[in-house]
Amino acid sequence: MPDTPIRHAVLLFAMQDEALPLIRRLELDDKGHLAPPMPMRWFDGRVADLRVDVVVLGSDRRFGVDCIGTQPAAIAAQLVFDKLKPDLLINAGTAGGFIQRGGSIGKVYLTGGPFYFHDRRIPLAPFEPYAEGGWTLSNNAAAWVDTLGLEQGVVSSGNSLDMNADDAERIERFAAHAKDMEAAAIAWVADQHQQPMIAVKAITDLVDGEHPTHEEFERNLHTASDALSEAVERLLRLLAA
Amino acid sequence: MPDTPIRHAVLLFAMQDEALPLIRRLELDDKGHLAPPMPMRWFDGRVADLRVDVVVLGSDRRFGVDCIGTQPAAIAAQLVFDKLKPDLLINAGTAGGFIQRGGSIGKVYLTGGPFYFHDRRIPLAPFEPYAEGGWTLSNNAAAWVDTLGLEQGVVSSGNSLDMNADDAERIERFAAHAKDMEAAAIAWVADQHQQPMIAVKAITDLVDGEHPTHEEFERNLHTASDALSEAVERLLRLLAA
Numbered sequence: 504m505p506d507t508p509i510r511h512a513v514l515l516f517a518m519q520d521e522a523l524p525l526i527r528r529l530e531l532d533d534k535g536h537l538a539p540p541m542p543m544r545w546f547d548g549r550v551a552d553l554r555v556d557v558v559v560l561g562s563d564r565r566f567g568v569d570c571i572g573t574q575p576a577a578i579a580a581q582l583v584f585d586k587l588k589p590d591l592l593i594n595a596g597t598a599g600g601f602i603q604r605g606g607s608i609g610k611v612y613l614t615g616g617p618f619y620f621h622d623r624r625i626p627l628a629p630f631e632p633y634a635e636g637g638w639t640l641s642n643n644a645a646a647w648v649d650t651l652g653l654e655q656g657v658v659s660s661g662n663s664l665d666m667n668a669d670d671a672e673r674i675e676r677f678a679a680h681a682k683d684m685e686a687a688a689i690a691w692v693a694d695q696h697q698q699p700m701i702a703v704k705a706i707t708d709l710v711d712g713e714h715p716t717h718e719e720f721e722r723n724l725h726t727a728s729d730a731l732s733e734a735v736e737r738l739l740r741l742l743a744a
Numbered sequence: 745m746p747d748t749p750i751r752h753a754v755l756l757f758a759m760q761d762e763a764l765p766l767i768r769r770l771e772l773d774d775k776g777h778l779a780p781p782m783p784m785r786w787f788d789g790r791v792a793d794l795r796v797d798v799v800v801l802g803s804d805r806r807f808g809v810d811c812i813g814t815q816p817a818a819i820a821a822q823l824v825f826d827k828l829k830p831d832l833l834i835n836a837g838t839a840g841g842f843i844q845r846g847g848s849i850g851k852v853y854l855t856g857g858p859f860y861f862h863d864r865r866i867p868l869a870p871f872e873p874y875a876e877g878g879w880t881l882s883n884n885a886a887a888w889v890d891t892l893g894l895e896q897g898v899v900s901s902g903n904s905l906d907m908n909a910d911d912a913e914r915i916e917r918f919a920a921h922a923k924d925m926e927a928a929a930i931a932w933v934a935d936q937h938q939q940p941m942i943a944v945k946a947i948t949d950l951v952d953g954e955h956p957t958h959e960e961f962e963r964n965l966h967t968a969s970d971a972l973s974e975a976v977e978r979l980l981r982l983l984a985a
Binding site: 541563573624630664667695696 | 779804807811814816817822823826861864866867870874875903904905906909910935936937938962
């Protein structure tokens with residue numbers, strides 16, 4: 504779809520720890536909850552003439568953890584389009600990468616798609632393409648990638664931090680560079696709204712490497728979040744220029 | 745949580761074919777889209793003094809199929825609480841059943857929980873209970889079950905029509921009676937809003953039976969939807985009494 508001039512960008516992060524480096528870099532204001540009683544939190548500010556909002560999924564009222572995963576992400580995207588009406592929605596976050604497709608810890612991908620789901624298996628003919636998706640939602644991502652010296656990639660999303668054989672079959676078929684837990688859900692909402700969306704994903708762990716994902720994820724979350732915030736700030740300054 | 749007096753019930757269905765028998769029985773009015781451009785559709789009417797709305801997930805703009813699954817269901821639940829503010833949210837639909845736990849084709853379960861996810865695997869200690877859930881959202885379901893001669897049950901949700909080994913391990917551990925694709929997502933939203941929610945689920949296929957789920961699902965969808973609409977109408981007349 505044609506991207507309109509960008510005067511207002513909204514960044515959607517899953518985890519507070521992923522978002523805090525950027526919130527601090529840009530000195531954004533804490534606006535509280537985006538849509539009480541839902542847990543999503545909202546921060547806003549500017550980068551030159553560009554209005555910038557950050558939304559994080561927030562903390563689950565019962566379990567006290569960040570509301571990661573595709574269901575809260577879908578709701579957050581809907582709330583962003585309904586309430587904030589950005590010119591561009593950016594899903595920023597960390598992800599698993601793949602050595603066999605050039606992945607490394609801290610590497611940052613910027614992409615307008617395709618965004619797939621690898622954990623929606625619906626073997627009824629008309630539902631299969633819906634289940635897997637494959638949404639592409641920006642025509643500008645390639646130019647931004649070139650200017651910023653980042654890489655484009657395919658993102659595949661599911662609600663599990665691990666990867667079982669069914670997930671792996673789809674991730675291989677999609678040739679995904681980044682495995683995350685939110686992007687496809689946000690992409691589906693963006694597609695319903697016919698609004699542009701990109702993802703910026705920093706690699707915390709190598710899914711096809713030798714270390715268990717959850718150990719690498721915890722070890723590298725802060726490093727990857729710093730790389731992420733640096734890349735996102737460069738993108739925002741490019742958009743604001 | 746304490747249920748308030750019920751003057752307004754909203755029924756949330758995933759598929760139009762599941763909802764149509766009830767919409768016709770109750771002669772509900774088609775109110776169009778609940779929150780354009782999102783695909784969810786809205787119907788309303790009354791059963792005696794009880795206001796009754798039906799929301800269905802609607803048709804995907806790109807793929808043309810009903811928007812089944814947890815991401816559209818989560819958004820629909822958020823829209824229902826935000827826009828319709830019911831006293832009771834009822835997720836009505838079809839589900840897979842289990843012979844080993846007394847399931848049979850056309851059997852109807854009515855339950856206030858627990859509602860689990862069987863396809864969110866997050867092996868980081870604080871996230872595991874959040875990922876699986878186990879929400880219970882009504883104190884009245886047991887009494888309604890007795891009055892209506894239905895059965896209570898545990899519902900487990902995931903985004904796949906099939907069941908792999910990881911799903912099965914969790915479904916066994918939860919001792920689920922019904923395997924569906926929406927209830928837990930709706931339950932999570934209801935929990936954030938601290939609002940009561942129940943599910944009414946009619947069995948289309950026996951997951952531990954001899955026939956493939958997708959074949960049984962297609963063969964039994966209309967039979968189960970008729971049983972579902974009959975049970976839901978009896979419930980609504982009880983609530984209206």
